[in-house]
Amino acid sequence: MIKKGKKKADIKRLPMEVRAEVALKEAVADAVAKHKRMGHPIAVWRDGRAVWIPPEEIVVPEVE
Secondary structure, three states: OOOOOOHHHHHOOOOHHHHHHHHHHHHHHHHHHHHHHHOOOEEEEEOOEEEEEOHHHOOOOOOO
């Protein structure tokens, strides 16, 4: 896990594919958090089908 204070200095040492993965995870966490704050549901794929998650049940992922 990358600590917030050291994040920018440490992330530059990581390979590009790891940096891209971190950026994608941060973007997803931000989008999910925004949906929850605004009271909008999100759609996820579960058991082979799309399912709507109501905002009160949304769990915002932690980014490592």
